[in-house]
Amino acid sequence: MNMQDLSMLEQPLGEAPVLSGDLLQQARLLAAQSGRPLVEVLESLSGLAADAFVEALGRWLHYPVKTALAMHAMQPKFDTLGLNDANAWHVILMQAEDQSLHMLMADPFDEALQVRLQHLVRQPVQWSLAHRNDIAACLQFHEAQMRAMDQVHAGDATSHEEEAPVEELSLKSISEDSSPVVRFVRSTLYDALKAGASDIHLESTLQGLRVKYRIDGVLTEVGGLNGVMQAEQAISRIKVMSELDIAERRIPQDGRCKVHALGRDIDLRVSIMPSVLGEDAVLRVLDRKALSEAQGISLEVLGFAPTLLAQIRAQAEAPYGMLLVTGPTGSGKTTTLYGMISEINQGQDKIITIEDPVEYQLPGVLQIPVNEKKGLTFARGLRSILRHDPDKIMVGEIRDGETAQIAVQSALTGHLVLTTVHANNVFDVIGRFTNMGVDAYSFVSAVNVILAQRLIRVICPYCKVDDHPDAALLTKSGLTPATASHYQFKKGQGCGQCHGSGYKGRKGIAELLLFDDRMRELIVSKAPISQIKALAATTGTRSMRESGLALVAAGETTLQEINRVTSLA
Incomplete structure (x- = not known):
């Protein structure tokens, strides 16, 4: 200077x-x-x-x-x-x-x-x-250097798993390929990975193929391919990459493949679904290297509120019991569980997971992938895990009564069990376990806490401006002009940084239900859900709707986004 x-x-x-x-x-x-x-x-x-x-x-x-x-x-x-x-x-x-x-x-x-x-x-x-x-x-x-070295690095990847062939994705491989269909597929995948998409949708139409990327939890159409014949060839190319049967077009098929792009290997989980117009393909991106060796996975990643984060951390350090995380696909459940394991893994406990699939590799943790074709289900794997002297167990998902029973018994016999189950909110989880045949007394004795979560988009910081929602939107959102006066309403105008959406990035909202003696007594006595909700409110449980509105009040997201993700009920 x-x-x-x-x-x-x-x-x-x-x-x-x-x-x-x-x-x-x-x-x-x-x-x-x-x-x-x-x-x-x-x-x-x-x-x-x-x-x-x-x-x-x-x-x-x-x-x-x-x-x-x-x-x-x-x-x-x-x-x-x-x-x-x-x-x-x-x-x-x-x-x-x-x-x-x-x-x-x-x-x-x-x-x-x-x-x-x-x-x-x-x-x-x-x-x-x-x-x-x-x-x-x-x-x-x-x-640019990494792109130039793509071909060199492609042969360096090694794995102890049964791996599918690696598809090379680089600007050079895309431009040099002579087949228009192969170029289309490669460029579609490369652009999706570059944009940070979590899923890639290829949908058959009367005119050909429509391509959509799921970015920040929302599908966005990005292009397509004209011609029914070309569309069939593109889907067939996806099948070839995933080692699926290209002649079978009448039943769903699931597979996986690996691509080398942006300087690293990226796994893609592939689902092929027949439709009246042809076949649709959805590719789920499993970018393990993006969070290499779990160094980037922590409970901070999802951006939970500090008070909620402190409660989750306290429960993750419990010596035994069950910690249940619920929410739809793509709500960050696995990231939450991985974040807990990464923070509590100090090398003094034996931690074993069983997952379908193993999305990220955690150092110092024994991770077992489900293989139903070979007979390794969640239930059978969980039984074997208990004979392997574990301290803490993570079950990727509870899908059936058998797995639920074993997980509950594991939590009752001195193990900390971290797991997920599909339900709309923390209270619906109770009904799910009852329907799976789990005894209510055993369930409430085992469970320490239930966490329900969602991911909502946050406003793009590059184009954020003041917003003034109309009366209809306030009413739809359950707000009155009096309560809305305390809110700092903001919105994104749309810019190049957010691809015109007005949103950039996502943040977690959640509701946490802690189990104490009063809560256990109500559930065992089969009390109405209204009584359970009333007790939860007195103990500090805040609904996801309330968590989302707190972000709206702070000017971090919009009422439209909260209405998209949560309900008033």
Whole structure:
């Protein structure tokens, strides 16, 4: 930083743009009004050039500053902090020649992000500042290198499982393939992974094929393929990749395949379903390397409220009993269970899981994949686990009465059992276990807590503006003008960062039902559900609807999103 820039820091507010507490306060107000990141507003108010601003900011906040030249002298650690997360958060983890780790960030005011990064890396790092444009350029440079090395790395992947052939996905492989159908399939998968889609839908129509990506829990149509013959060939290509029967078009088929893209191997779980117009395919993305060795999996990931998070952590540390997580597919149940295991896994307990499939590999945990073709079901695997001297057990899903009975008995005999079951809310879980033939007294004796959760989209910070919901929407949402007066209504206008949706990213909302003696007595006596809900309310249970409305009041999401995910009942 030159002498002119240094002198600007010492000038009082009003003579020239400076970095000071007054200017920071002004920037905070403007950032709250515009929805732009605080550091960007502060830079525009400072009047400094990009390099000079970062230098001044580093000096002011006592952070070392890394220039673009210094960044290219270090190596990125994408195995610890993945490329997708680095791009989304405007950070990059680098390793210097002396093997020291440096976390380069563009926004030093985002304390929550710093906590998340520290928990993810779990190693000593030196925090440094860099301009967001320099970080973006560095990430783009290394991503281009990774694409160029795709063919080299493809042969390096090894596995102890029975693996399907690896499909190479790179710009080079897409452009060089002579078959239009293969190019279409490869480019569709590559674009979906690049966009961070969790599911890829290929739907047959009268005209051909419609392609949709599920991003942040919502399906978005992104393109298609004209021609019925081409559509059939595209579905057949998916079947070939998944080693399914291409001649069978009358019954559903399930398979899986692996692709190599963005510098890592990614598993795809494939479902083929016949329809009156042909066949539909849905590919579920299981990106294990994105959260390499569970370093990125923690209870912080879903963004639960701090009070709720403290309750969940306390229950996860119980010595025995059952912790049930419920919610629909895609609500983050598995991530919650993995987060619990990652935090309680201190190497002193034997932790065993049985899952279908094993989505992420947890270090120090024995993970067993269900294989129904070979006779390894949840129930049979759980019986075998109990003979393997476990302390804590995770059952991927309770689907039948036999598995439920064994899980309850395991919790009653000194084991901590973490598991999931499909239900709409915490109270419906009680009925599910009753219908599966589990004795009510055994059930309430085993269960410590039930957690029901959903994932809701949060407003894009880049295009967030004030919102003024009309009376009809307030009424539909169960609000009155009086109660709504305390809300900070916001919405996203739609921009390039959120692909025009107005939302970017998701956050968890949940309701937690703790089992005490009074709750157990009501359930065993088969009390009406209204009495159980009334008791739960007095003990602090807050419904998912209330959790969602709290985020609306804070300006983090919208009433439309809460109405989409939760109900008034």
